Amino acid sequence: MLSMKGYVSFLTLFMASVSMFAADKVKITVENRLSAERLEMAEMEMSSIRNKLGTDNFIVTDADGREIPSQKTYDGKLIFQVGVPSKGKSVYYAVHGNAAEYEPLVFGRQFLEYNKDIAWENNYVAFKCSCSDSTLNHKNESFGYDVLNKRTTDLVVEARYKNEFDNNIQATIRRLRELGYGDLADDVYNSISYYVDHGNGLDCYKSLASLGCGTSALLVGNDMSIQYPNTCKKCTILDNGPLRFTFQMSFDTIKVDGKYVVEKRVLSLDANSHMNRVEVVYEEMPSSVQTSVGIVIHKENPYAYIMNVKDGYMMYEDLGDPELYKDKYRSEQNLDFGHTYVGVAFPATTDKMFFKPDEDNPDAVGHIFGVMGQKPSFTYYFGSAWNRNASTDIISMADWESYLNGFAKRIKSPLVISIK
Secondary structure: OOOOHHHHHHHHHHHHHHHHHHEEEEEEEOOOOOOOOEEEEEEEEEHHHHHOOOOOEEEEEEEOOOOOOOOOOOOOOEEEEEOOOOOOEEEEEEEEOOOOOOOEEEEEEEEEOOOEEEEEOOOOOOOOOOEEOOOOOOOOOOEEEOOOOOOOOOOHHHHHHHHHOOHHHHHHHHHHHHHOOHHHHHHHHHOOOOOHHHHHOOOOOOOOOEEEEEEEEEOOOOOOEEEEOOOOOOOEEEEEEEEEEEEEEOOEEEEEOOOOEEEEEEEEEEEEEEEEEEEEEEEEOOOOOEEEEEEEEEOOOOOOOOOOOOOOEEEEEEEOOOOOOHHHHHHHHHHHHHEEEEEEOOOOOOOEEEEOOOOOOOEEEEEEEEEEEEOEEEEEEEEEOOOOOOOOOOOOOOHHHHHHHHHHHHHOOOOOOEOO
């Protein structure tokens, strides 16, 4: 048996031998097998780089040796943005070095001091989802994903929530109403509200009592009645930039056909993308149930949806909530709504897509669904675009469909990465 001194000597020799055989740099080749240029996030196992370099302390460079931002994720992945030509390859390197402090392109957090929403964003898009201490959903609660339209590449979610729920301003508004200055109180509220566009966008998308812009749900029985999810009970943030935001959502059990079903989700949003990735797991799911993803269809634009089963995406053009403002503001402020495009893309084949009417919802005519079948776990993507966002090129329904079509092709044909 080695003594402590002998063990230390052995360990020192072992580490020296590892260092001796470790590479100075690792070549990362990224191959694109599609007939279209690709600008997206590359992802690989951290261990594949670590084993060759002998360390976690490295940076990523392009083929010319220029450092590019990268991120090590909670689940042991290395990610960085790549550009790969049509049916071509691009080369990057991992080299020893200390990474710079990269400018964050994503952000998110749960706003416990306000209304317990979790809100998140990247440089293109922003979203929110309600969290609640209540055990079950109620009609006035939102359990679907909501869009926070933005028309800037800046990260704006933190400032929007801070202004919307500023205690001093809210106290001033209440006091003005008590004194009979209701119009002035309304003007003060509009001056800070994130439901008004102050130059960086606004929340004009309506998700209450619906699946919003692409939320998972169970369909029960032959008539496929909707078993809506509970409001999220707990959120745990797993990654927070600079290139990827990831969080886990936990829910109370739902009783379906005599079984108590548990749902869990892991959601992530990468920089420079319109789409969130969602991994959904249902535990104890009865055989009478099918899993699905739905998008709400509002009465203001009841036919503006497309379902493409063959290519694996569905989409909708939303015109905003016409009752968001009081009558005296609507003629001017409703013009700011523009057109919000929402969509879902599936990496695996869906069983079918269909429209299901909802006569009980005063705000919507129903949902469109992509049905996954009896799959207790699956992955899909949902996202949005806004035609008032000049920082992107999506200004029409046709643009959005082109984006979704290309995105659906990319997730079915991932980049091929080799490491030497």
